[in-house]
Amino acid sequence: MDLGEVLRIVKKNTSYFFPEEEFVEKYRAFAEGRRGPLRVKFGADPTRPDLHLGHYVSLRKLKDLQDLGFEIIIIIGDFTAMIGDPSGRSKARPRLTPEEVKANAKTYFEQVFRVLDARRTRVEYNSTWLSKLTPQDIIELSARYTVSRMLERDDFHKRMEAQEPIYIHEFLYPLFQAYDSVHLRADMEVGGQDQVFNFALTRDIQKAYGQEPEIILTVPLLIGLDGVKKMSKSENNYIAFNDSPEDMYGKVMSIRDELMEDYYRLVLYYDEDRMAEIRKLIERDPLRAKERLAYEITRIFHGEEGARRGREHFNRVFRKRDLPDDIPVLRTDEPVKLSEALLMGGLVKSRNEFRRLLSQGSIRIDGQKVFEDKLIDRSTVVRVGKRRFLKIELS
């Protein structure tokens, strides 16, 4: 494969790729057999094993690199998880026990290896080397960077201005992450756009340890379901790998129209020719464009069959306002009040919530709105709002 083609693949959908000359040099050496494959580092956060489409953007990129013959190294940050990445956050995360880390890592890999080839992927836990660092080592490491440079980082800067606390150990996060790269002699690191600071710092640290600095490759952040913030678990605006086909399809349908283009490009990975086509479709027939997007994305994770199921469910439940084919059932042997049934079925959290919904006309029995707490004395289907259902079976 010629260099131009390699660069085209590597640079596709990146927000930041730097420095290109260093990459070219390393790649040439690799292609000419003067060195082994480039070691590409990717950090995983074991506190949140539930992967979502935002992660998919990075993983898809890694897949390309893997297919170019590079060595993909996934770092399970079990040690750094005790600190918590300060990126975009204001609170430290809780510490995890080794057992929790192990369990999380397992679910994590189940998801990652739907995209990457497990046999060709190396996995490392950073506690392996970080827990062996002595206080002297840590002093040595932290002596390579200054406080003011650390404070340049956007997150810290904002927190300073907002007069929010910054704890000293939070400075250690980027330093330890950098040390991972030193330990592995990483040639390249992949991550989201929000990792640019950490990666840049890593380059400096590597140089300070007399190593060649890693090449930085970041992918754009995917905007989440709220249409504003980046997709993340803590914002609860994400589409997870493990969402059911119905949820996945529905969630994609719920993104705002303006986001479709991003999703086509970053998630479906369409190239420029197809994007031109898609832009026209979005313009002409946004609903069809979104249906296609929802179908294609669901298909990645659930196959053709799952995508069809998701679409079918959506059209039935939301467009036609019919009942889904899979409704939770509450069995009872004597008549119950509607409020009791919904409480037991978990459709409402409290009686007060029930009363509110009732007065707003959100509760339907067999399709008919009800406004009082009726006694249910026959088998029936209750719908709360658009999305909550309960079948009550009286025996």
Add this chain to the structure above:
RNA sequence: GGGCGGGUACCCAAGCGGCCAACGGGGGCAGACUGUAAAUCUGCUGGGCUUCGCCCUUCGUAGGUUCGAAUCCUACCCCGCCCA
């Protein structure tokens, strides 16, 4: 260590003796509309109830003053800023 400011519901943030379950915004939920769980508009958003009124719990923690406190006092815990 000293001085000052601050800790309010899921988040941000008003309130500063009774009209406070507590303004406003965000988020969430719901209704209308629609091309969808888009957009837009509207309502609701601690719990319980014998439901248009009542009871319980909540304003960092623990006590106290008062007929009555998120609002005043005391102690303690925590955060920010400045000085050292």
